[in-house]
Amino acid sequence: xxxTQDAASALAEIxxxxxxxxxxxxxxxxxxWLVAVGMIPVGFAADTKMARIVVxxxxxxxxxxAMVSVWLIVGGRPGxxxxxxxxxxxGAVGIVLFVWVVVGASLGVAFGLQAAGFAHPGxxxxxxxxxxxxxAGPLLRRWLxxxxxxxxx
Amino acid sequence: xxxxxxxxxxxxxxxxIMAILAATEWAEFRFLREETGxxxxxxxxxxxxxxxxxxxxxxxxxxxxxxxxxxKLSRSGRTAFDAHVAALRALVDRVPSESPSVxx
Numbered sequence: 002x003x004x005t006q007d008a009a010s011a012l013a014e015i016x017x018x019x020x021x022x023x024x025x026x027x028x029x030x031x032x033x034w035l036v037a038v039g040m041i042p043v044g045f046a047a048d049t050k051m052a053r054i055v056v057x058x059x060x061x062x063x064x065x066x067a068m069v070s071v072w073l074i075v076g077g078r079p080g081x082x083x084x085x086x087x088x089x090x091x092g093a094v095g096i097v098l099f100v101w102v103v104v105g106a107s108l109g110v111a112f113g114l115q116a117a118g119f120a121h122p123g124x125x126x127x128x129x130x131x132x133x134x135x136x137a138g139p140l141l142r143r144w145l146x147x148x149x150x151x152x153x154x
Numbered sequence: 155x156x157x158x159x160x161x162x163x164x165x166x167x168x169x170x171i172m173a174i175l176a177a178t179e180w181a182e183f184r185f186l187r188e189e190t191g192x193x194x195x196x197x198x199x200x201x202x203x204x205x206x207x208x209x210x211x212x213x214x215x216x217x218x219x220x221x222x223x224x225x226k227l228s229r230s231g232r233t234a235f236d237a238h239v240a241a242l243r244a245l246v247d248r249v250p251s252e253s254p255s256v257x258x
Contacts, residue, residue: 008245011169015239018173021189022181081174081181153177 019153022081023146033138036066037131044111044127048120087149095148099141103130159245160238162207167192167200172235175210175227183223201225209234 039062046058085093111126119125163172170190175181181189187197204210209231213224227235 005246005248008242011164012239012242012246014166014169015173015176015242018170018189019177022174022177025185025189081185082179084176084178087177 016153019087020150023083023087023149023153025081027146028138028142030139032069033134035069036138037134039065040107040127040131040134041124044107044123044125045121047111047123047127083149087152088145089148089152092145092148092152095141095144099137102137103133106130106133159241160234162203162209163234163238165200167196168204171197171200171204172209172227172231172238175225176232176235178226180213180224180226183225186225204231207231207234 043055043059043062046055049055107126107130109126110129111122114122114125163169167190171186174186174189183197183201186192186201187194190197192200201210201212205212208228211226211228213226215222215224
């Protein structure tokens with residue numbers, strides 16, 4: 002017969018294993034720096050207002066971020082993808098909001114400075130976006146961790 | 155009424171594997187091995203048991219020239235795991251007069 006203590010131990014084991022998964026598949030700290038620093042050349046390229054410069058720079062940036070993201074998920078280290086159930090609607094909304102805030106702040110600053118006649122509005126806008134990513138990215142990561150822990154079995 | 159515990163899931167090694175898989179969309183064999191601390195052969199054996207029960211799906215594929223094995227919880231596996239967790243919680247929360255049992 003199963004004792005209450007055995008059942009509690011089994012539940013604790015499940016909790017430990019799932020916390021281990023959440024901690025291991027989290028985005029490493031350097032990822033935010035890659036995303037942030039990579040934005041700035043895109044801003045400088047946008048300031049040239051020349052499509053033949055903006056498009057390749059933006060594509061290279063998107064390609065590098067995409068490749069690193071894929072590598073983090075399935076590539077160079079033992080992988081697993083966290084369950085969408087753990088992330089939940091709140092986690093998904095949080096990620097979308099984060100992207101909107103970064104993009105919105107970058108574009109808002111860029112257009113505002115452009116209207117004010119600033120010489121490099123694109124670079125300034127992406128610099129603001131980069132600072133937001135570096136500052137708020139790890140905060141988002143910690144919040145997502147808490148959200149996933151509260152959604153686990 | 156307290157649900158019965160699932161004997162396939164309740165074995166310690168398989169409980170760990172199922173807990174990890176329940177937290178993931180999929181996990182690679184290497185990931186499971188490192189998280190559980192099981193040897194390759196022990197992990198393979200436990201995964202075979204879970205696969206025979208229809209609780210997990212095992213997929214072999216290649217990343218470049220390197221073979222990879224990924225494992226995911228099946229729908230029936232998730233249902234069984236959720237039921238098992240509910241049964242464990244019921245055991246922990248049970249009133250003294252109730253007497254749950256593990257099926258043979």
